[in-house]
Amino acid sequence: MRSTTPITPQMGTSPGTWARAMLRRAMKPAIYRPMPQWAEEEFVLPASTPVYGAAKYRLERQPAHRLLLEAIAHSGYREFVVIGPSQSGKTTVAFAIPLLWHLFERGQTVVAGVPDLALVNDLWRDRILPAIEATRYREFLPSSGEGTRGGSVESRVDFLNGAVLRFMTAGSNDKGRASFTAAALVVTEAEGFEFSSAKSREANKLAQLKARLRASHALGRSYIECTVTTEEGLAWQEYQAGTASRIAIPCPACQQLVCPEREHLVGWQDAEDEVSAIESGAIACPGCGVIWTEAQRIAANRAGVLIHAGQEIDESGNIAGTPKRTTTLGFRWNAANNCLVPVAEAAREEWLAARHPNRENEERKLCQFVWCRAFKPENQGESDMRATDILARVSSEPRGIIPSWATVLTAGIDLGKWLAHWTVMACSPAGRTHIVDFGQIEIPSNAMTIEAALMLGMREFGDLCAAGWATDTSGKRRSPALTFIDSGSWPDAVYQFATEQGPMFRAAKGVGVGQYDSGSGGTSGRGYHAPKTTGAVVVQIGDGWHLARLKASGVLLVEVNVDQWKGWVHDRIRTPPGQEGSLSLFAGEQRQLMPFARHLTAESRIEEFNPRKGMVVRWEARSKANHWGDATMLAAVAAGALGVRVTPRSQGAQVVARKSHQGRPASQPRKKVSGGWQRR
Numbered sequence: 001m002r003s004t005t006p007i008t009p010q011m012g013t014s015p016g017t018w019a020r021a022m023l024r025r026a027m028k029p030a031i032y033r034p035m036p037q038w039a040e041e042e043f044v045l046p047a048s049t050p051v052y053g054a055a056k057y058r059l060e061r062q063p064a065h066r067l068l069l070e071a072i073a074h075s076g077y078r079e080f081v082v083i084g085p086s087q088s089g090k091t092t093v094a095f096a097i098p099l100l101w102h103l104f105e106r107g108q109t110v111v112a113g114v115p116d117l118a119l120v121n122d123l124w125r126d127r128i129l130p131a132i133e134a135t136r137y138r139e140f141l142p143s144s145g146e147g148t149r150g151g152s153v154e155s156r157v158d159f160l161n162g163a164v165l166r167f168m169t170a171g172s173n174d175k176g177r178a179s180f181t182a183a184a185l186v187v188t189e190a191e192g193f194e195f196s197s198a199k200s201r202e203a204n205k206l207a208q209l210k211a212r213l214r215a216s217h218a219l220g221r222s223y224i225e226c227t228v229t230t231e232e233g234l235a236w237q238e239y240q241a242g243t244a245s246r247i248a249i250p251c252p253a254c255q256q257l258v259c260p261e262r263e264h265l266v267g268w269q270d271a272e273d274e275v276s277a278i279e280s281g282a283i284a285c286p287g288c289g290v291i292w293t294e295a296q297r298i299a300a301n302r303a304g305v306l307i308h309a310g311q312e313i314d315e316s317g318n319i320a321g322t323p324k325r326t327t328t329l330g331f332r333w334n335a336a337n338n339c340l341v342p343v344a345e346a347a348r349e350e351w352l353a354a355r356h357p358n359r360e361n362e363e364r365k366l367c368q369f370v371w372c373r374a375f376k377p378e379n380q381g382e383s384d385m386r387a388t389d390i391l392a393r394v395s396s397e398p399r400g401i402i403p404s405w406a407t408v409l410t411a412g413i414d415l416g417k418w419l420a421h422w423t424v425m426a427c428s429p430a431g432r433t434h435i436v437d438f439g440q441i442e443i444p445s446n447a448m449t450i451e452a453a454l455m456l457g458m459r460e461f462g463d464l465c466a467a468g469w470a471t472d473t474s475g476k477r478r479s480p481a482l483t484f485i486d487s488g489s490w491p492d493a494v495y496q497f498a499t500e501q502g503p504m505f506r507a508a509k510g511v512g513v514g515q516y517d518s519g520s521g522g523t524s525g526r527g528y529h530a531p532k533t534t535g536a537v538v539v540q541i542g543d544g545w546h547l548a549r550l551k552a553s554g555v556l557l558v559e560v561n562v563d564q565w566k567g568w569v570h571d572r573i574r575t576p577p578g579q580e581g582s583l584s585l586f587a588g589e590q591r592q593l594m595p596f597a598r599h600l601t602a603e604s605r606i607e608e609f610n611p612r613k614g615m616v617v618r619w620e621a622r623s624k625a626n627h628w629g630d631a632t633m634l635a636a637v638a639a640g641a642l643g644v645r646v647t648p649r650s651q652g653a654q655v656v657a658r659k660s661h662q663g664r665p666a667s668q669p670r671k672k673v674s675g676g677w678q679r680r
Helices: 015-027 035-042 063-074 090-105 117-133 136-140 174-178 205-219 234-241 274-280 294-302 343-354 359-371 387-391 450-467 491-501 562-574 590-600 627-641 651-659
Strands: 079-083 110-114 156-158 164-169 184-188 221-226 246-250 305-307 311-313 319-321 328-332 408-415 419-427 433-442 469-471 482-486 505-511 538-541 545-549 556-561 583-585 603-610 614-621 670-673 676-679
Touching (some): 035 063, 063 090, 063 305, 063 328, 090 110, 090 184, 090 221, 117 136, 117 164, 294 343, 305 311, 343 590, 387 590, 408 627, 419 627, 491 505, 562 583, 562 603, 583 590
Parallel strands (some): 079 328, 408 482, 433 583, 482 505, 505 556
Antiparallel strands (some): 246 305, 538 545
């Protein structure tokens, strides 16, 4: 290891002896410790560091740091773009450690990129100086000039070992940035360098800072620590332009490599309060679904590896493929990899955000500071709708009470691997709509096969339907006359349940321009095609739906035009409250109703011109949390199948509608007619 301590003549040493010692030192090959080794041997966390303040730095505390520093030390990458959650040591590993390593292990000149001149002295005083003073390198602090004895810093610090730290900001002019070269560049808060000024004819300001390394050719290194904003933001663009690497960790149950993300944080969704969200929040394996303990999550991260763009995890759970050819390592970790903060804290933040009135702002925070993913803002337009539009329709009807004006009661279920979301809807014949109740049922797929777990969940909802919901007049209870269940992901289980329960429950499948096609791995784009006539396969034709008999099993399946019926639900929300064709919601607190409202507005309607089809409607997801939206849409289709109409009825639907005016309420028992539905 090459010493960075200056050699000075000792008392009684002849000039010749001292000169020969200097020559031998200069001729000795330089051996530098790799950054991971140096960090554990030399770096000391400043006293102000949370949890581990004034302690020796240890890689095992944050396994993501180990992966990053090993990639820096043993890979051929020249640039490192680092994205990580708050309170995860991102600034330490991507800014402070590289900065001190180049200054004192290598004795090199370093450029520090800071967004604003006003932040230079703060950065020196709050981050860099404490990091140096905590190590033995404090003896190299300058004895004169900037940074002396607590003095302020404006542009540069000259250390006693010959290294120079030069600060450059986004406010510097182009000429100032072009007048200095260095062997290393470290940048913090890189999003501040995103745009050049209107007067600058050169590249963006971050690119200009990178140009300071050209004199070092292949030996120059850049370390860019940043916070993710949007997909168009500098941080995400720089990350994607590189390797776009993620951390793959072995599941303690199935032993396969997986990359947990936000959607794999479970337990908080159905928590009753903030404390319950903390107690139940945990990561579920993306592969086998087993829920990990906190100790298992940390142990799995300690065995983690990097997976780069161009690679994937194969069916055996191993990494396959060739990494993207680039000189930039895009390194990202998230809350599932953050071993300095319990994952239960992320569950708490998710629970609170889901009930916050300013959901968009909370969503931005979660994306940026917890999950490190690009935030997609809600582009509010004429076709978009906000959760507050739903909350403005809260009525005086208590939860679980069917309004006196409602003649039709239906339900819809959206099945998931862990939760089933359901909605119970009451309607008048002219389309006045009221949400009587909604809820979730846990699907215990970690304790049994997914099919058995789904059957258990559906039977639990069947028991709810059998108990019924109360009317507001006589206290009698009514059951939904018809329930549609989404069969898209697990058709066999839904078919079996519908067959057991009879015509009150039907398997349903949505078809639309934006529907996911499991065969192609993307959206089908085909849209719904209404059949013209009935026969052996098509049993009944409705308005935007039809009932088909499956050839193999004989099961009856409702195929739904989701583009039309999602629009039907949104049109009910746009209709002034209290009118026929409007939608209302039972009385409740805002934080209780907000998750449901968010689901109903998780998709926005897009109308675009197709040269072959004319104007086409599709639905664009703004959030993956749209399960109650799908359940409500299915309940609406069921109401339509029982004769509910806002617009004049189509000829195909009149067969059902005429039968509903023979003297009995629309919710009374029905008999099966040619595979369709008819009231007795």
